[in-house]
Amino acid sequence: MIQVNGLTKDYGARRAIDDLTFDAEQGEIVGFLGPNGAGKTTTMRILTGYMPPTDGTATVAGYDIVEESLEVRKRVGYLPETVPLYTDMTALSYLKFMADLRKIPESEQRAYETLERVNLADRANSYIGNFSKGMRQRMGLAQALIHRPEVLILDEPTIGLDPAQVVEMRNVIKEIGKDRTVLLSTHILSEAQQICDRVLIINKGKIVAEDTPENLQSRLVGSQRVVLRVRGETDELAAKVSKVKGTRDVEAKSDGSVEFEFSAGQDVRPQVAKAVIQAGFDLLEMRPIGLSLEEIFLELTRENVTGKKAA
Amino acid sequence: MRNIWTIAKREYDHYFISPIAYVVAFMILLTLGIYFTVIVGATAQQAFSGAPAPDIAPLNWLFVFLLVFTTPAITMRSLSDEARTGTLELLLTAPIRDFELVLGKWLGGLLFILSILAITLIFPIILNGIVLGSVTILPPLVSPGIDRQLMFSSYLGVILAAASFLALGVGISAIFTNQIAAFFATFALFFILWFMMSLFTNLIQGSGAEVFNYLNMSAHFTDAFNTGSVKLTDVIYFFSLIALGLFTGTTAVEVRRWR
Numbered sequence: 001m002i003q004v005n006g007l008t009k010d011y012g013a014r015r016a017i018d019d020l021t022f023d024a025e026q027g028e029i030v031g032f033l034g035p036n037g038a039g040k041t042t043t044m045r046i047l048t049g050y051m052p053p054t055d056g057t058a059t060v061a062g063y064d065i066v067e068e069s070l071e072v073r074k075r076v077g078y079l080p081e082t083v084p085l086y087t088d089m090t091a092l093s094y095l096k097f098m099a100d101l102r103k104i105p106e107s108e109q110r111a112y113e114t115l116e117r118v119n120l121a122d123r124a125n126s127y128i129g130n131f132s133k134g135m136r137q138r139m140g141l142a143q144a145l146i147h148r149p150e151v152l153i154l155d156e157p158t159i160g161l162d163p164a165q166v167v168e169m170r171n172v173i174k175e176i177g178k179d180r181t182v183l184l185s186t187h188i189l190s191e192a193q194q195i196c197d198r199v200l201i202i203n204k205g206k207i208v209a210e211d212t213p214e215n216l217q218s219r220l221v222g223s224q225r226v227v228l229r230v231r232g233e234t235d236e237l238a239a240k241v242s243k244v245k246g247t248r249d250v251e252a253k254s255d256g257s258v259e260f261e262f263s264a265g266q267d268v269r270p271q272v273a274k275a276v277i278q279a280g281f282d283l284l285e286m287r288p289i290g291l292s293l294e295e296i297f298l299e300l301t302r303e304n305v306t307g308k309k310a311a
Numbered sequence: 312m313r314n315i316w317t318i319a320k321r322e323y324d325h326y327f328i329s330p331i332a333y334v335v336a337f338m339i340l341l342t343l344g345i346y347f348t349v350i351v352g353a354t355a356q357q358a359f360s361g362a363p364a365p366d367i368a369p370l371n372w373l374f375v376f377l378l379v380f381t382t383p384a385i386t387m388r389s390l391s392d393e394a395r396t397g398t399l400e401l402l403l404t405a406p407i408r409d410f411e412l413v414l415g416k417w418l419g420g421l422l423f424i425l426s427i428l429a430i431t432l433i434f435p436i437i438l439n440g441i442v443l444g445s446v447t448i449l450p451p452l453v454s455p456g457i458d459r460q461l462m463f464s465s466y467l468g469v470i471l472a473a474a475s476f477l478a479l480g481v482g483i484s485a486i487f488t489n490q491i492a493a494f495f496a497t498f499a500l501f502f503i504l505w506f507m508m509s510l511f512t513n514l515i516q517g518s519g520a521e522v523f524n525y526l527n528m529s530a531h532f533t534d535a536f537n538t539g540s541v542k543l544t545d546v547i548y549f550f551s552l553i554a555l556g557l558f559t560g561t562t563a564v565e566v567r568r569w570r
Contacts, residue, residue: 011570048404051568073406084401088328100317101405143401 001026001151001181002047006056009042009205016042017205019056024198026150029177031196031213032185039205040185041081044153047183048078061150074102077144081155083136084143087129091120094128095142102147110146118142118172134165141172152176154184158191170195225249226269229257229285230276240279244271259289314407318415319422322389326423331388335381336427339374346373347434351452364453367435368537371465374431375472375532378424379505382473383497385423386480387490389416390560394488394567403568413481413560420477428469435462461539468536471549472528476501478556485563504528528552 002024009016017039024030032040046053047060049069057064063071086094092111099107099114115121118138123131128139137157144152157173158166173182174195186192192199193213201209201216209216230237234252241260242250246268249261262268269286276283326332347370354365390413393399402412440451480497487493508527512520524530525548535545 045400050400050404051570070406070408073404076404078404080397080400080404082397082400084396084398086325086398087396088325097317097321098401098405101314101402101407103313 001028002030002058002060002183004043004047004056004058007043007046007053007058008055009039009046009051010054015205017046017202020202020205020207022200022207022210024181024183026181027177027179028197029173029182029184029195031192031199032183032202033187033189033192033199034185034202035187038202040202041155042205043202044078044080044155044183044185047072048076048153049073074147075150077147077149077152079140079144079152079154079157081159083140085128085131085136085139088127090125090127091115091131091139092124094139095146098143098146104147114142114146117145133160134162134168137161137165137169138172141169145176150180152180152182152184154182156185156187158186158188166191224263224267225259225261225289226272227253227257227259227285227287227289228272228276228283230281230283232281234258237276237279237281240275240281241272244268244275247272257285314411315415315418318402318407318412319418322416322419323422325419326385331384332423335384339377339381339427340430342377343370343373343431343434346370347437351438364457365438366457367438367462368465370431370434371469372533372537374428374469376505378473378476379501380498382424382476382480383494383501385420386477386484386497387494388484389420389481390485390564391487391490391493395490399564399567403564409564409568410557410561413485413557413564416484416560417474417478417481417557420481421474424473424477425470428466428473458539464536464539464541467541468532468545471536471546472532475528475549475552475556478553478560480556482556482559482563485560485567 002022004020004022007020008018020039020043022030032043034040042051045051047058047065049065049072052066057066059065060072061075063075065072086097089097092108092115095111095114096107099110104110112121112124115124118141120135120138120142123135128136131139137160141154141157144154154173158169161169170191173184176182177195177197184196196213199209199211199213199216200207228237228241234256238250238252238258241247241258246262246266247260249259251259253259260272273283273286350365350369390399393402403409435457437449438451438453439456441448442451479500480493483497483500484490484493487496504526505528508523509529511523512527515523528548531545531548535542
């Protein structure tokens with residue numbers, strides 16, 4: 001549905017996206033993950049026909065984004081980051097205008113149906129200017145859905161919503177994504193984890209990782225880090241722990257705990273526990289430090305990846 | 312075509328919820344109304360001394376004169392505000408071409424000005440009266456009625472001038488994101504085209520003066536259409552301005568895409 005090949009965009013001397021290549025299948029929800037300024041919005045703007053790329057090609061729904069821009073735009077629904085609404089129009093008249101722009105017959109009927117879909121039918125004749133942030137976001141989504149597009153591109157769809165609205169928006173996106181291609185950007189990792197079939201991590205205009213959220217996590221968590229807390233001298237403990245086969249990166253922390261790491265699949269925790277007890281320490285705590293997606297993300301997008309885990 | 316109409320219709324509807332449009336309409340109609348009363352009164356007093364019958368030309372001149380000041384306010388936000396609020400992104404990712412967007416914006420504004428102009432038709436109607444066959448609904452003020460040819464050419468001139476002002480205004484609005492900047496840039500251009508050109512013509516001698524004289528909008532309206540003459544050169548002049556404005560607007564929108 002979406003095929004991107006070597007896409008590059010320069011703003012003057014600054015390269016916003018650099019040689020991006022990825023694709024998205026029909027019925028797939030692909031998450032675009034990255035810090036602010038990573039090039040997410042630029043990529044989305046290029047794919048929706050808002051701006052041309054400096055280099056590279058992309059096709060959306062089988063049409064070239066530069067050569068057949070109008071065909072692409074007919075098939076794409078786009079929710080920009082700043083929701084584009086005419087605040088002095090009513091919800092219904094706004095959607096009717098969008099439906100007319102897309103040459104939908106019986107535009108008013110369609111506008112009303114779309115309002116029902118985003119649960120705003122009861123506010124059809126209210127002015128958008130009086131809408132809350134969550135309602136505006138839903139209006140933006142309605143606008144993107146009005147022509148029942150094959151491809152949906154959503155730029156930070158849950159930003160600025162309260163927790164209940166976030167859950168609601170995610171459910172709507174999941175529902176839509178069942179039979180359409182959805183490309184959404186976010187910088188909330190748990191969100192990508194919850195709704196995306198596949199995640200692309202982008203930083204400084206480059207894709208740094210691409211996989212399912214589960215694989216991404218397990219691939220990057222090649223080793224397990226454990227925190228150990230005892231009553232007693234930590235330096236001494238650290239020395240003991242490092243003698244146990246399979247432990248590495250043993251570190252005595254200033255808070256009286258010791259951290260160590262072992263490779264996934266070689267669980268040395270029982271041996272460590274035994275060694276600690278045998279050395280006469282009182283074992284208070286032994287707890288794995290889960291490397292969350294947040295940490296993976298930070299690690300992948302850090303400027304200088306030193307190879308050391310961000311603990 | 313349908314896209315242009317969709318944009319134009321929204322733009323036109325939008326004027327009726329914008330206070331600026333009402334202020335402009337009120338100002339134009341009030342000024343014209345007062346002026347009409349004064350002219351008719353003065354003509355009536357001078358009628359015994361053989362003064363010519365009142366016609367529509369001075370009113371239409373005033374209309375265009377007021378457009379110099381008011382059109383910038385009408386067009387200033389047309390595209391600049393879309394860029395500021397982000398709705399331009401909506402329009403530029405909708406399946407419409409850039410020139411359709413600009414043309415629609417222009418047409419919407421033109422229809423608004425034409426609506427105001429339609430109201431001013433009340434003045435020739437009052438002068439001519441309404442006589443249906445043998446029934447006189449409104450007795451004519453001027454007998455046997457005002458100069459028809461002058462009336463048509465004058466109104467044609469107003470329409471062309473308004474269309475040019477709006478095209479240039481929409482074009483300039485596409486360049487700016489700030490509507491105040493768009494207002495003053497547009498106003499400066501209109502001021503130069505309407506008032507300053509004759510000054511340049513007087514300052515410079517020879518063929519340079521002719522160039523400035525051709526650019527003088529006042530010469531193409533006040534001394535042409537508004538005297539009852541419809542000449543091809545004047546029509547071409549206004550059409551060139553319209554084309555220039557719409558071209559500028561379309562180019563500015565395209566440039567925005569590349570930035």
